[in-house]
Amino acid sequence: MPEITYLEAIRQGLWEEMKRDENVFLIGEDIGRYGGAFGVTHGMLDEFGPERIRETPISEATIVATAIGASLLGMRPVAEIMFMDFVFLALDQLVNQAAKMHFMFGGRTNVPIVVRTPGGSGTGAAAQHSQSLESMFMHFPGLKVVNPSTPYDAKGLLITSMRDPNPVVFIEHKQLYKTKGEVPEGEYAIPFGVAEIKRPGKDLTVVANNVMVPRSLAVAERLALEGIDVEVIDPRTLLPLDTETIINSVIKTGRLLVIHEACQTGGWAGEVIATVTGSRAFDYLDAPVRRLAGKDTPIPYNRELERSAVPQEEDIEQEIRAILAGKY
């Protein structure tokens, strides 16, 4: 199987689906000759032309609104919001409009759009270009929230997103764009609401998303050398959330640590922990359930400050060791 980057996997998913379905088109800022701010759509203008690689003025609300309007007539638009932070400019369209239209119109229409947007810190882009907002989107019934951590998942989940009849927020991570993995050519769809156990283990369950998945896996491999066996679960889609896989894992390991880059307060770790502690897994817990999340601060510019704002491998390792040692 060919090995390609996360970024290339996303492009391949878009490319192949546009070849298959003429109703799919891309809309966003600088997605044409520039190839998108991170290069995801590089080369697509030449292949598909300016009608289907629809470059827009800097008008985020109307980018999403245009996707909505076109979807009402049977199109399958994929909008790109250049940085996740800019999604606030389009939030009325995404939340009050896209997420609610199927419901408030009594099921008589639906809004099959995908809004792709890269989140996350680590690029020195400071407070307005580095946020992780996935928890917020989970609070809006009618949306689906997708958050792949590997090239394979990125392509498979993107294909599912483009075929889903609902509005999907497809969250990419800037630090994952260059990571490599095996991705088959041709179509394959990964279903929503199915978590993947990225590494089986018996001592402790880690639930993590996007860039925290490879970080957790790296720590787990190191700890394995000492005989500590960590299970790492990637929910892959946060809405719907595969709670069964997580609950079953905690029943097996008796310990849970949820890790995300998003700020801790109001973050999705709380949702997972509430679900697990309110489930049959409660009786199997051998330790308090814990979360390791981004600090409750805007992302700073300075390299070391930025690093210290979000969980790093050493933080993850320290937290796992503390839980296993009973030091809470």
Added chain:
Amino acid sequence: MTNEKLKKSEKHGIEEILSGDGAGDLLAQATKLGLSHEQLLEMFRTMCTIRHFEYMADQLYAAGKVHGTMHLSAGQEAVAVGTARAVRSDDYLINHHRGHGHFIAKGADIKLMMAEFLGKDAGYCHGRGGSMHIADFSSNSLGANGIVGAGIPHAVGVGLALQMKKRDEIVVAIFGDGAANEGVFHEALNMVALWKLPVLYICENNKYGMSMDVERATAKLPIAQRAEAYGMPWYCIDGNDVLTVYETMKEAAERARTGQPVLVETLTYRYFGHSKSDRNLYRSKEEIKDWRENRDPIKRFQAQLIQAGWLDEMRASQIDAEALKVIEEAVAFAEASPDPDPSTLMEFVYA
């Protein structure tokens, strides 16, 4: 009134636009517009139907039969009917929270509208939307919006899809004077003009955004002149004269259909308050009375029809009574319909 004529008027021309008494030569006008006697009477009837729907809604609310809120369009019937008859029946409609009249004029099933208003399962949205979110996709009405201005940019997408699919329908997107001060108004006008989309924007200026007088909210009037910034043709017209609306929308729709988006501002007035909580503290009784007595779109049209010899008082009362009957039947249907079953609550969250 076209741009040229408006530009020549002093101030911003609004007084001039509204100075017409509506007593022009109806016969000559109808002939010019190609409207038959029958078509004119149908327009009159539809205006009466809208008026009765709104008065009935107010009565039902007073009787405690309405759970939620409502935004009534009585006084604005000429915009709804003049527009709906000027465009094609398969053209798309995107409208705002004060939308009952637009739906009725476009041919929505009044029974299903009333059922939705009363929150019934038989309603257009199975009781999920209420007055503010009626939609009739079977007649290409894409839904009323509760967020001021939010439908304006949806028209960009509908127009883009029509262009990409090489279809010849247009999208008519109606919003109010208040919505014209939302940021998406400017984003959307820029994009429809840039991409030459088949969009007819109508700014239904009823003088107030809730309680805010348009003159206190808008730096330069008329609102429609903002279209110039985007290179779009614009019109500002008397929205209470149904044939002026018809004539203008006909021309504007033709331009939109050839890929030239247009903005038309229609000057009109709402008789009821903004919504059920409104005590009309921001406008005078005299002002409301003046509009009701001197500029009422139904009275004016009726007078024109009578003057032309195409209607008499008795026939007018008969049409009005028939319109009321349609509304009463809709109420009977809605009241006899069951509420949605609470067990179906989660239906329609996801498609």
